[in-house]
Amino acid sequence: MTRAAVEIPTKKKLRVATTSLAGCFGCHMSLLDIDERLVPLLELVELDASPLTDIKHPGPCDLGLIEGGLCNADNVRMLRVFREQCKVLVAMGACAINGGLPAQRNHLDIRDCLQTVYLSGHGVERGFIPNDPELPLPLKQVHPLHDVVKIDYFLPGCPPSAEAIWQFLTDIIAGRTPHLGHGLIKYD
Amino acid sequence: MTAKTFQMDGHDVPFEEGQSILAAALAAGSYVPYLCYHAEFKPHGSCKVCTVKVNGRTQASCTTPAREGDVVESNVDELNELRKNLVQFLFTEGNHFCPSCEASGGCALQAVGYELGMTTAHYSPLFPDRPVDASHPDVLLDFNRCILCELCVRASSLVDGKNVFSLSGRGITKHLIVNAESGKLADTTLSVEDKAMSVCPVGVILRKRRGFKAPIGERRYDAHSISEVAVAHPEDEAK
Amino acid sequence: MALNLSAIVARHGGDPSRLVQILRDVMDAEGHVAPPVITALASTLGVSRGQVEGVVGFYSFLDSEPRGKYRVLFSDNITDELSGGHELRQRMLDAFRLELGEVSRDGLVSIGATSCTGLCDQGPAMLVNGRAIARLTPARIGAIASLIRGESPMDQWPDNLFVIDSHIERKDLLLSTPLSPGEAIDAAIARGAAATIDEIARSGLRGRGGAGFGTGQKWAACAAAHGGGPAERYVVCNADEGEPGTFKDRELFAHYTDLVLEGMTVAGFAVGAQKGLIYLRAEYPFLFAPLLAKLEERRRAGLLGRDVRGARGFDFDIELHIGAGAYVCGEESALIESLEGKRGIPRNRPPFPVTHGYKQQPTVVNNVETLAVAALIAKHGADFLRAVGTAKSSGTKVLSVSGDVARPGIYEYPFGVPVARVLEDAGARDTQAVQVGGPSGILLGANELGRRISFEDVPSAGAFMVFDTTRDMLAVVENFTRFFAHESCGFCTPCRVGTTLSAQMMKRLVAGKGSRRDMKDLAKVTQIMKASSHCGLGHTAGNPVIDALAKFRPSFDRKLRSLDVLPTFDLDEALAPAREATARDDAEAHFNEEES
Ligand SMILES: Cc1cc2nc3c(=O)[nH]c(=O)nc-3n(C[C@H](O)[C@H](O)[C@H](O)COP(=O)(O)O)c2cc1C
Ligand code: SF4
Ligand code: SF4
Numbered sequence A: 001m002t003r004a005a006v007e008i009p010t011k012k013k014l015r016v017a018t019t020s021l022a023g024c025f026g027c028h029m030s031l032l033d034i035d036e037r038l039v040p041l042l043e044l045v046e047l048d049a050s051p052l053t054d055i056k057h058p059g060p061c062d063l064g065l066i067e068g069g070l071c072n073a074d075n076v077r078m079l080r081v082f083r084e085q086c087k088v089l090v091a092m093g094a095c096a097i098n099g100g101l102p103a104q105r106n107h108l109d110i111r112d113c114l115q116t117v118y119l120s121g122h123g124v125e126r127g128f129i130p131n132d133p134e135l136p137l138p139l140k141q142v143h144p145l146h147d148v149v150k151i152d153y154f155l156p157g158c159p160p161s162a163e164a165i166w167q168f169l170t171d172i173i174a175g176r177t178p179h180l181g182h183g184l185i186k187y188d
Numbered sequence B: 001m002t003a004k005t006f007q008m009d010g011h012d013v014p015f016e017e018g019q020s021i022l023a024a025a026l027a028a029g030s031y032v033p034y035l036c037y038h039a040e041f042k043p044h045g046s047c048k049v050c051t052v053k054v055n056g057r058t059q060a061s062c063t064t065p066a067r068e069g070d071v072v073e074s075n076v077d078e079l080n081e082l083r084k085n086l087v088q089f090l091f092t093e094g095n096h097f098c099p100s101c102e103a104s105g106g107c108a109l110q111a112v113g114y115e116l117g118m119t120t121a122h123y124s125p126l127f128p129d130r131p132v133d134a135s136h137p138d139v140l141l142d143f144n145r146c147i148l149c150e151l152c153v154r155a156s157s158l159v160d161g162k163n164v165f166s167l168s169g170r171g172i173t174k175h176l177i178v179n180a181e182s183g184k185l186a187d188t189t190l191s192v193e194d195k196a197m198s199v200c201p202v203g204v205i206l207r208k209r210r211g212f213k214a215p216i217g218e219r220r221y222d223a224h225s226i227s228e229v230a231v232a233h234p235e236d237e238a239k
Numbered sequence C: 001m002a003l004n005l006s007a008i009v010a011r012h013g014g015d016p017s018r019l020v021q022i023l024r025d026v027m028d029a030e031g032h033v034a035p036p037v038i039t040a041l042a043s044t045l046g047v048s049r050g051q052v053e054g055v056v057g058f059y060s061f062l063d064s065e066p067r068g069k070y071r072v073l074f075s076d077n078i079t080d081e082l083s084g085g086h087e088l089r090q091r092m093l094d095a096f097r098l099e100l101g102e103v104s105r106d107g108l109v110s111i112g113a114t115s116c117t118g119l120c121d122q123g124p125a126m127l128v129n130g131r132a133i134a135r136l137t138p139a140r141i142g143a144i145a146s147l148i149r150g151e152s153p154m155d156q157w158p159d160n161l162f163v164i165d166s167h168i169e170r171k172d173l174l175l176s177t178p179l180s181p182g183e184a185i186d187a188a189i190a191r192g193a194a195a196t197i198d199e200i201a202r203s204g205l206r207g208r209g210g211a212g213f214g215t216g217q218k219w220a221a222c223a224a225a226h227g228g229g230p231a232e233r234y235v236v237c238n239a240d241e242g243e244p245g246t247f248k249d250r251e252l253f254a255h256y257t258d259l260v261l262e263g264m265t266v267a268g269f270a271v272g273a274q275k276g277l278i279y280l281r282a283e284y285p286f287l288f289a290p291l292l293a294k295l296e297e298r299r300r301a302g303l304l305g306r307d308v309r310g311a312r313g314f315d316f317d318i319e320l321h322i323g324a325g326a327y328v329c330g331e332e333s334a335l336i337e338s339l340e341g342k343r344g345i346p347r348n349r350p351p352f353p354v355t356h357g358y359k360q361q362p363t364v365v366n367n368v369e370t371l372a373v374a375a376l377i378a379k380h381g382a383d384f385l386r387a388v389g390t391a392k393s394s395g396t397k398v399l400s401v402s403g404d405v406a407r408p409g410i411y412e413y414p415f416g417v418p419v420a421r422v423l424e425d426a427g428a429r430d431t432q433a434v435q436v437g438g439p440s441g442i443l444l445g446a447n448e449l450g451r452r453i454s455f456e457d458v459p460s461a462g463a464f465m466v467f468d469t470t471r472d473m474l475a476v477v478e479n480f481t482r483f484f485a486h487e488s489c490g491f492c493t494p495c496r497v498g499t500t501l502s503a504q505m506m507k508r509l510v511a512g513k514g515s516r517r518d519m520k521d522l523a524k525v526t527q528i529m530k531a532s533s534h535c536g537l538g539h540t541a542g543n544p545v546i547d548a549l550a551k552f553r554p555s556f557d558r559k560l561r562s563l564d565v566l567p568t569f570d571l572d573e574a575l576a577p578a579r580e581a582t583a584r585d586d587a588e589a590h591f592n593e594e595e596s
């Protein structure tokens, strides 16, 4: 597991991609919350694809941070692109780790959901279920990332605290196996 | 009279005749992770999180009576890994979305997860369908989080004399039921003063309109980990 | 048809400890135990409603919701599967346009699966409203389907459908030594209780039900419990025979009934019990009436009842209890819970049943075969048994041989018999593997056929399932993991969750959708179950996986794709409901072959 981390050359900047799948950008906000440490951090890392850079598809990266679980076909496809491109892939936050809030729809039939929302729901007149091929189809259930690809590290929390993210990133940058000390593991 | 002792992780632990390894260890200030044990009830040993090695054999410490001279291993990597896996099993089996759970911060399952360094449930979640029961005017039952520890079953039967809760099903379909033909809590005799209201180690049996009472930072396991809380007031913790 | 609940309850003396028996009667009368019936039963018996509901929910053959008027359950043992059981099941499902487990809309029929019904020598087999039908063929399935369609009452179905064959292929000491009713009891009485226990101990008899505990030692502990003073003591005959692939107790009860009952009576005399209980699995309904008749016959002959065989003060009678579909109830303490009318959850031990058993009284639990052998020892003495077998395994073992052999059936051998010898006698060819002792036992590969059946080498509770080289051993193991997941009682975390996770991972692996992570996790989960489970079921549930990983690794590797991790669910199928709702079928609405 630590192999990839160790291979990262210390002089070269760490190339990092991030994305939000079925998430709320809360984890990204928490990432920005590391505040003044962001500046030294940016000297050590270089951002590839990320909501913060507007690059859509990542190139080869050392590290990928993914927020949010898998709710639809696009989420799955993007996750796989990240897996291909990133040496180390991290599930960041509760939704990426266990589906989170969106997964609370898992006991509902997605057909009924679509019908209720678009056809029979309150105030819907002459509704139709959007069927544009551009729109990603929802999965039957929301899944955590590790249900589809190999995840190297899990960074729990809703969102993970800035402290936890900082600890995690500094470990990775230093080539250590990330270790969340006491008080940094939180599921809420 | 010198107290009888056994050895745990190299320390002498005194015990009284008939006391379990777990109870003796907690009383002596040594934490062993546990979930279904409660000092006021006869232990039944179902969660297996309290598993230790007694003279080399793995056993649930809450149901194993301490014996003079036993050599017990507890806080070792192999057992902590086993316990972490059992906690992962429990997370995998239920629907645990801590951010929206009223028990978060005061939940023993979560706190033991922290204690054991669990960052993921690891296995593919089973996502069971367990509808909540909101029928009772004062109490909400969210079965999604039930870890089947039977503490509410025991409390309702032995303390409240009501048998409000029972178990049905088998294997992975085992589940908590309430004592009513309608299957609804409103049709049972449960009242908010019952002992059964206060024993759930997770977030199943909830007082309505009391949610998220303690602010973040002041919840039971915010300032101190469960390993500290459990040995600081072992009796209190069990309540 | 109004349910006469009070008559049923009265028939069982209003005794809550007969709850499982009462519920079986309700099932027979109504086809299910409806919620109002549960409420009424709870108040009549003076127990909580939840307790009754919990019992109904525990046992496979008790339903709280209506099933079909004809409840069809196909036996799902691997031997049924290998002899075409799944295809026949599908044929019947198709005939009624049903999914497995579904009830037809008109309520006529439901078709499901059940764990091994103990007819492995004549499978595939099924149960219809509890009645066993063996040797299924397409023709038989067709006939049964028309009988159901015509709503023909089951007592008017052709008798030949319900014929259970007997294949006793090899007899040794136990099966060939005649004993007249009463002989063993007389010998025990003449010898005295303590001396009888000594004789049993000296014979080296060890339990035939699996654990191999010394029978003399067990009886002595029961006799000595509570200071040896007067107590209600019980002798329980364990005829649950739930281990897939085992059917020797079925044959012992069918053809050696007196011998088994004699053994129970001897045990009763030796330990000072007044009551014997037989816990017979529900899957053997063809044994109920003959057994009850035999008990009556023995009462009339003074072999049961007051002053048995004229021995003043030796009062002993035997009661029949019938299970309700739960393998775990073969575990002795779960069996006792079930006898007491509860959910079959294994107890914490100590205390053991010999001191705190049925109704917390000293209780001996023995396997059917153990008791039969004990009767012969009582008559012929310890040396009779010692003369046969090996140093630590005296006597013989009755094996239930099934699977890929020419002559499946019952084979009795002296302990120490090589596996290869059994295979030869039964007409096995190109043997790839033998599962000895059932799924919880040992899986032997072709290079281990020289090993011997004995407590020293390969112990066996009786099952001996043979797989030839055409069989996919992964599919065999997958069947076993499914069995354990279905039968876990759910009490403890490791087994409740672990058996389900292993079954899921094995299912993926068999389908060619498993990954290296699944292999690693499978090994880990098995390890956890072994280390921390509450009872023997969880301790052994991983055995087939551990053995297969060690001995049939290439079978796993063949099915593995090179990837570390593969999706745990079918991606394309996960889009199906949304495709349906949106009526889309474009490329983006699918995960193609490569992607999934
Ligand atoms: C899950 C499980 C199922 C068992 N099933 C049976 C059974 O069907 N028949 C049996 O005789 N013993 C069974 N046993 C073993 C019993 O617990 C017990 O050891 C045995 O009945 C004692 O009888 P014996 O000493 O004559 O073998 C089972 C054990 C376990 C753990
Ligand atoms: S019960 Fe505990 S572990 Fe489960 S969701 Fe609530 S806080 Fe989290
Ligand atoms: S509701 Fe709570 S106390 Fe009751 S069994 Fe479930 S987890 Fe235990």
Ligand code: SF4
Binding pocket: C328, C346, C487, C488, C489, C490, C491, C492, C493, C495, C496, C533, C534, C535, C536, C537, C538, C539
């Ligand atoms: S090991 Fe399995 S069968 Fe045994 S008590 Fe635990 S859950 Fe029940």
Ligand code: FES
Binding pocket: B033, B034, B035, B036, B037, B044, B045, B046, B047, B048, B049, B050, B051, B060, B061, B062, B063
């Ligand atoms: S605390 Fe011991 S088994 Fe649960």
